[in-house]
Amino acid sequence: xxxxxxxxxxxxxxxxxxxxxxxxxxxxxxxxxxxxxxxxxxxxxxxxxxxxxxxxxxxxxxxxxxxxxxxxxxxxxxxxxxxxxxxxxxxxxxxxxxxxxxxxxxxxxxxxxxxxxxxxxxxxxxxxxxxxxxxxxxxxxxxxxxxxxxxxxxxxxxxxxxxxxxxxxxxxxxxxxxxxxxxxxxxxxxxxxxxxxxxxxxxxxxxxxxxxxxxxxxxxxxxxxxxxxxxxxxxxxxxxxxxxxxxxxxxxxxxxxxxxxxxxxxxxxxxxxxxxxxxxxxxxxxxxxxxxxxxxxxxxxxxxxxxxxxxxxxxxxxxxxxxxxxxxxxxxxxxxxxxxxxxxxxxxxxxxxxxxxxxxxxxxxxxxxxxxxxxxxxxxxxxxxxxxxxxxxxxxxxxxxxxxxxxxxxxxxxxxxxxxxxxxxxxxxxxxxxxxxxxxxxxxxxxxxxxxxxxxxxxxxxxxxxxxxxxxxxxxxxxxxxxxxxxxxxxxxxxxxxxxxxxxxxxxxxxxxxxxxxxxxxxxxxxxxxxxxxxxxxxxxxxxxxxxxxxxxxxxxx
Amino acid sequence: xxxxxxxxxxxxxxxxxxxxxxxxxxxxxxxxxxxxxxxxxxxxxxxxxxxxxxxxxxxxxxxxxxxxxxxxxxxxxxxxxxxxxxxxxxxxxxxxxxxxxxxxxxxxxxxxxxxxxxxxxxxxxxxxxxxxxxxxxxxxxxxxxxxxxxxxxxxxxxxxxxxxxxxxxxxxxxxxxxxxxxxxxxxxxxxxxxxxxxxxxxxxxxxxxxxxxxxxxxxxxxxxxxxxxxxxxxxxxxxxxxxxxxxxxxxxxxxxxxxxxxxxxxxxxxxxxxxxxxxxxxxxxxxxxxxxxxxxxxxxxxxxxxxxxxxxxxxxxxxxxxxxxxxxxxxxxxxxxxxxxxxxxxxxxxxxxxxxxxxxxxxxxxxxxxxxxxxxxxxxxxxxxxxxxxxxx
Numbered sequence: 001x002x003x004x005x006x007x008x009x010x011x012x013x014x015x016x017x018x019x020x021x022x023x024x025x026x027x028x029x030x031x032x033x034x035x036x037x038x039x040x041x042x043x044x045x046x047x048x049x050x051x052x053x054x055x056x057x058x059x060x061x062x063x064x065x066x067x068x069x070x071x072x073x074x075x076x077x078x079x080x081x082x083x084x085x086x087x088x089x090x091x092x093x094x095x096x097x098x099x100x101x102x103x104x105x106x107x108x109x110x111x112x113x114x115x116x117x118x119x120x121x122x123x124x125x126x127x128x129x130x131x132x133x134x135x136x137x138x139x140x141x142x143x144x145x146x147x148x149x150x151x152x153x154x155x156x157x158x159x160x161x162x163x164x165x166x167x168x169x170x171x172x173x174x175x176x177x178x179x180x181x182x183x184x185x186x187x188x189x190x191x192x193x194x195x196x197x198x199x200x201x202x203x204x205x206x207x208x209x210x211x212x213x214x215x216x217x218x219x220x221x222x223x224x225x226x227x228x229x230x231x232x233x234x235x236x237x238x239x240x241x242x243x244x245x246x247x248x249x250x251x252x253x254x255x256x257x258x259x260x261x262x263x264x265x266x267x268x269x270x271x272x273x274x275x276x277x278x279x280x281x282x283x284x285x286x287x288x289x290x291x292x293x294x295x296x297x298x299x300x301x302x303x304x305x306x307x308x309x310x311x312x313x314x315x316x317x318x319x320x321x322x323x324x325x326x327x328x329x330x331x332x333x334x335x336x337x338x339x340x341x342x343x344x345x346x347x348x349x350x351x352x353x354x355x356x357x358x359x360x361x362x363x364x365x366x367x368x369x370x371x372x373x374x375x376x377x378x379x380x381x382x383x384x385x386x387x388x389x390x391x392x393x394x395x396x397x398x399x400x401x402x403x404x405x406x407x408x409x410x411x412x413x414x415x416x417x418x419x420x421x422x423x424x425x426x427x428x429x430x431x432x433x434x435x436x437x438x439x440x441x442x443x444x445x446x447x448x449x450x451x452x453x454x455x456x457x458x459x460x461x462x463x464x465x466x467x468x469x470x471x472x473x474x475x476x477x478x479x480x481x482x483x484x485x486x487x488x489x490x491x492x493x494x495x496x497x498x499x500x501x502x503x504x505x506x507x508x509x510x511x512x513x514x515x516x517x518x519x520x521x522x523x524x525x526x527x528x529x530x531x532x533x534x535x536x537x538x539x540x541x542x543x544x545x546x547x548x549x550x551x552x553x554x555x556x557x558x
Numbered sequence: 559x560x561x562x563x564x565x566x567x568x569x570x571x572x573x574x575x576x577x578x579x580x581x582x583x584x585x586x587x588x589x590x591x592x593x594x595x596x597x598x599x600x601x602x603x604x605x606x607x608x609x610x611x612x613x614x615x616x617x618x619x620x621x622x623x624x625x626x627x628x629x630x631x632x633x634x635x636x637x638x639x640x641x642x643x644x645x646x647x648x649x650x651x652x653x654x655x656x657x658x659x660x661x662x663x664x665x666x667x668x669x670x671x672x673x674x675x676x677x678x679x680x681x682x683x684x685x686x687x688x689x690x691x692x693x694x695x696x697x698x699x700x701x702x703x704x705x706x707x708x709x710x711x712x713x714x715x716x717x718x719x720x721x722x723x724x725x726x727x728x729x730x731x732x733x734x735x736x737x738x739x740x741x742x743x744x745x746x747x748x749x750x751x752x753x754x755x756x757x758x759x760x761x762x763x764x765x766x767x768x769x770x771x772x773x774x775x776x777x778x779x780x781x782x783x784x785x786x787x788x789x790x791x792x793x794x795x796x797x798x799x800x801x802x803x804x805x806x807x808x809x810x811x812x813x814x815x816x817x818x819x820x821x822x823x824x825x826x827x828x829x830x831x832x833x834x835x836x837x838x839x840x841x842x843x844x845x846x847x848x849x850x851x852x853x854x855x856x857x858x859x860x861x862x863x864x865x866x867x868x869x870x871x872x873x874x875x876x877x878x879x880x881x882x883x884x885x886x887x888x889x890x891x892x893x894x895x896x897x898x899x900x901x902x903x904x905x906x907x908x909x910x911x912x913x914x915x916x917x918x919x920x921x922x923x924x925x926x927x928x929x930x931x932x933x934x935x936x937x938x939x940x941x942x943x944x945x946x947x948x949x950x951x
Contacts, residue, residue, distance in 0.1 A: 053949045119809075229742055330837065331815075343594075504616065520592075520594065
């Protein structure tokens with residue numbers, strides 16, 4: 001009975017704020033915002049957008065970044081899993097990489113910037129001895145016009161995410177048996193996996209991949225830190241317009257938000273075309289009877305790429321950590337001339353209140369999202385229908401760039417007088433947390449083999465008992481993973497927290513980004529480090545608990 | 559909004575009533591939070607306000623002041639004309655002009671009836687009553703003074719070779735390619751650099767003090783863009799990328815990526831040396847013919863929930879004690895808005911006791927002040943800059 005309220009509740013909680021937020025974006029995009037004197041509909045904002053210098057360039061950058069980041073991350077994950085899944089090395093590496101998911105994008109981006117810049121850590125390591133540099137070379141590495149370093153910053157963050165959702169889907173396919181079968185037919189490890197195991201897995205991780213594309217094509221923080229500046233990506237410019245003191249820019253910003261919407265949608269459409277091309281290519285290879293036995297090189301490359309992306313994030317974070325305790329640190333010194341805890345001692349007393357807000361908002365929004373998701377999925381099982389309409393609504397926040405509906409969302413909270421309260425903040429976080437929890441959980445849930453329940457029923461167990469004793473334990477890993485993802489998303493949220501918290505409720509992330517605008521590497525180091533620790537704890541739990549629970553269940557191991 | 563005060567608003571002329579009403583109020587102060595030493599100073603002010611007046615101060619840290627303006631706009635859009643979420647904003651220039659124009663400020667003028675207004679140096683600091691050419695009319699209360707100052711490292715750069723104006727900065731860049739840059743507009747400091755160069759190169763500087771005239775805009779700014787066309791290829795990264803903001807330039811000076819950087823606070827370098835961000839060989843210089851100078855203020859939105867508390871906070875911020883502490887480079891180093899000759903001996907001694915630091919120019923060494931152009935110029939300049947350089951080439 002209870003499950004009946006799941007879908008309507010999800011629809012209400014998600015569609016309300018988003019539709020209102022979108023209305024608050026779409027209306028000004030067509031010139032309607034009475035508070036700023038826009039009382040009539042017009043196409044002026046859209047015309048103004050079309051006339052904005054370099055707007056096409058910015059939009060193409062966003063499109064390219066979204067597709068390139070998704071393609072590269074997926075190829076790395078796909079080949080790595082194809083080559084190494086089921087080996088002892090694989091499980092060791094996944095434990096190393098999973099925690100990286102919890103590193104906030106901004107922290108990872110700063111770490112990468114500090115690492116690869118001409119004055120960065122790598123250059124310092126080899127200067128002046130190997131390079132002869134006493135001053136950093138005048139090279140444009142970070143903020144390059146093509147956005148390559150930005151794409152790199154996105155890839156190192158999306159690889160762990162895609163690996164994690166792939167891992168969550170992996171137990172649903174008969175990996176070991178398939179491996180044996182294709183090997184006995186003479187196929188190489190990678191080719192056999194791609195022909196036989198990958199298709200059902202990809203079907204399960206397709207929505208997360210879409211989410212990656214939508215995110216990468218509309219991300220703000222990473223674009224500001226690593227992305228090009230002349231012109232910046234569309235989303236970065238959008239935030240610039242949103243924050244412009246000339247308030248009439250709001251109309252243009254809203255029109256830009258519509259364009260961002262179109263760009264992200266186009267990126268996903270193009271991706272679907274790429275999917276078809278990829279599938280056709282695979283089918284041709286398979287039909288041609290290619291066995292691709294000599295795949296040692298591919299396997300090595302996949303391993304190196306995976307390790308390199310992880311090593312990059314770790315090294316970047318290590319650099320951040322050094323900066324957080326650095327005194328004077330000039331190029332080309334590989335290490336600071338002096339260390340001081342000053343940065344930490346000034347920051348720590350101020351961090352307790354934001355820390356509490358972060359944890360409370362993160363836990364509560366994750367738990368609510370988790371409960372609603374479970375109810376929806378159970379209802380789905382009962383009716384045997386996947387609610388197409390409600391599913392679309394749940395994914396809306398992942399397809400609509402954040403900036404596009406936040407102004408409208410803020411208006412909504414103001415009208416209800418709920419601004420700047422913890423419940424409002426949790427509700428706002430829920431809008432963004434819920435889709436990720438649902439995404440992480442729904443595919444493994446749907447792929448669960450229902451025959452276990454038939455057996456349990458045959459043994460005379462009640463539905464509730466079957467659910468608690470069979471289904472939940474078997475799904476422990478995806479359940480905990482979904483919660484960890486939700487918590488990490490909540491911790492990393494910036495714009496919704498700033499707008500709905502009205503700046504009164506601050507979290508570690510809003511504090512970090514605010515301080516980051518001051519460009520002080522030492523303070524960034526302190527906050528990014530703290531930002532990292534919180535969600536990482538969530539993933540430690542999500543990794544350790546199943547490992548402990550199932551240490552005697554061979555078939556439950558990944 | 560009408561200009562008549564709402565009946566419920568506190569009357570700053572009746573200060574005892576304001577103090578009584580302020581007791582127990584919480585003031586949400588929206589201020590840029592990108593600098594640790596400024597944040598620490600605001601924290602100190604909060605502790606003092608709590609102890610002395612029972613006013614709780616919460617620093618809402620912004621990365622851009624426009625966000626606070628946007629919040630007030632959103633509230634007005636929602637018809638929330640009282641009990642707003644912003645009580646006090648650290649503001650000047652464009653944001654002030656924009657809020658004043660839209661009637662988003664607590665009015666009528668209150669700043670000039672604050673008890674400590676008597677110490678404010680209105681005679682020698684004209685920017686206190688005219689913010690970017692816009693008459694202040696008591697709608698914001700002064701907090702500190704800003705002046706564009708350049709910094710260099712004398713361990714690497716001979717002081718005799720330093721530029722003395724915009725023209726010689728270009729020559730210096732030819733001799734030292736890749737060693738100068740400015741934050742990309744619309745960054746506050748980057749945009750200020752544009753205004754500095756324009757003010758130096760424009761034929762008739764008085765034109766900048768009036769609103770932009772469309773018909774003559776292109777002709778007026780032509781010397782600036784001709785200058786930038788020449789400068790950009792000589793800049794850091796050949797002008798294909800820009801520093802994020804002025805604090806980022808401090809690290810570039812430390813690393814030897816740049817040889818000349820600038821900021822709006824004369825004590826910036828001394829502060830950075832004290833924090834281990836810059837070596838102690840860094841020194842300051844300005845242009846003898848003048849650099850931009852302005853005042854930064856605090857303002858109260860029309861719908862603030864704790865107006866009395868905000869008034870008490872604004873008054874405390876211009877008290878001699880708070881101003882002297884702010885001017886100490888070990889704390890912040892931000893120059894005062896007060897007149898030394900209006901203070902009593904004890905308060906004057908507070909200022910005279912300050913060690914301004916090895917890299918800080920004395921007030922009489924800062925050179926003449928150039929007035930900020932009318933706010934409409936900045937908007938047009940930023941637009942034109944973006945059209946020319948902000949979109950790739």
